[in-house]
Amino acid sequence: MTTVLFVLLPGVHLLDLAGPAQAFFTAGDVGHPYDLRYVSALPDAATVTSAQGLPLAVGPDWPALTPDDLVVVPGWRVGEDPRAWPHVGDATRERLRAHHAAGGTVASVCAGSDALGQAGLLDGRRCTTHHAVQDELAARHPRAHVVRDVLFTTDDRVVTSAGIASGIDLSLHLLAVRHGPAVAARVAREMVVYARRNGTEPQASVMLRHRSHLDDTVHRVQDHIDTHFTRTLPLPDLAARAGVAERTLTRLFTRAAGVTPLRYQQSLRVERAEHLIGHGATVEAAAHAVGFRDARMLRRLRTMALPTRPGPPGS
Known part of the structure; x- marks a missing residue:
């Protein structure tokens, strides 16, 4: 302990x-x-x-x-x-x-x-x-x-x-x-607080950037993505888990978290890969560890400016 x-x-x-x-x-x-x-x-x-x-x-x-x-x-x-x-x-x-x-x-x-x-x-x-x-x-x-x-x-x-x-x-x-982000999110929800970070802080974790909302449907989907982000997570499966239509999930998720479910999962993968690379892993090994088939997608996403602005709660 x-x-x-x-x-x-x-x-x-x-x-x-x-x-x-x-x-x-x-x-x-x-x-x-x-x-x-x-x-x-x-x-x-x-x-x-x-x-x-x-x-x-x-x-x-x-x-x-x-x-x-x-x-x-x-x-x-x-x-x-x-x-x-x-x-x-x-x-x-x-x-x-x-x-x-x-x-x-x-x-x-x-x-x-x-x-x-x-x-x-x-x-x-x-x-x-x-x-x-x-x-x-x-x-x-x-x-x-x-x-x-x-x-x-x-x-x-x-x-x-x-x-x-x-x-x-x-x-x-x-x-x-x-x-991992799923545990921190569960603790935040148990404490009934926003899992939040200052958006100007460059070391903000993905989970904390995109949890500044009170939409329980989106939180449940995020919990699942946080736990299984290295796997393939088709949108129909996520929507079925939330009990809503695919278009409804995308709309709710984007409004609450500021990104789509796919972009949220990609951000988690890139964040974890960056951690592995910082601890000595090659880009190829890190890419495979977080669920990419090869390093090309990881390299592309690392060079992209992934959205970091969470949507305003209740917007």
Whole structure:
């Protein structure tokens, strides 16, 4: 079971913590359990009081972690005086660095990015935070590349989000990367949230780009495509699964997701192929792995600007 370790500082915002915790907890309900742990960023603290006044019990020590585990630093109430931002202790900074150096992923929500900056993990990397403190983060960590007006960024296993509810988007993205888009979509639906991404973020996953709608018929078809995108999926079969005519499915799907079912499947194939190629596979091997007969179609689709704009919900 993969561990998700939340590192808490005084004044932690409840939703910065609860959003990601709920997403990974819900992943267990759909067959992918996580072991959620909570520790204080300050030494010898048995409780951490949230910004909303709720005392939170924390473990005394960091558990042993593997590269598959995730460390998350939720944000805290920053207040009007930047000098009052908490100082992360030497031991916590070293543990954050060591986990990343060992191949693990570290993430932050809102002002939690400052903790990663104090550990030196933002140097030379893209990052973001809540819009109200982006200037302060850039001033504190001048070697970081602060990206504005995005929900989250990923850069070499350092993942930062804009704050508050965007921690849910961050978590859905990580679940999609680890378990596939179908699992992330199921978690989003269980939580009754949009599976969404900022359209200006170039690393947006296909699933999250095209799930910003509430059409349950289209969601059911997308669930099937997400799970079986490497197979041939004829439109008549998809329409029969949805219980509608082919033309109706195409119209509903395009209106809700912004693309046709075929283009959605092609986008999933290309995204997965890009991942395989990035991990050393040849174009030919990646093409066969995602369901293409040969590499010609994959090469053509990689050079095309596939539509990325989701249709407006309810349009």
